[in-house]
Amino acid sequence: MGVSMAIRKEHPAFARRWRRNALVGAILGMFVALVFGITIVKLSSGHLMEAFDHAVRPSLLESEG
Secondary structure (H helix, E strand, C coil), X not given: CCCCCCCCCCCHHHXXXXXXXXXXXXXXXHHHHHHHHHHHHHHHCHHHCCXXXXXXXXXXXXXXX
16 A cells, blocks of 8 residues: 655756756846846936937037037
8 A cells, every 4th residue: 555656866967957057047147137237228328319200409400610
């Protein structure tokens, strides 16, 4: 009536796979953080960006001099 549950030692390949997956996850997380940081920096200085929005841009007007 007993259930036989074998106790097995984990194969070393599983530990290597876990470390490799953790490294890939960390690299992916750093890439996401980098893209997020660049986005925040670009958006925070948005008043300096001049895009084509059908408005007069003073920087394109010829100065009278």
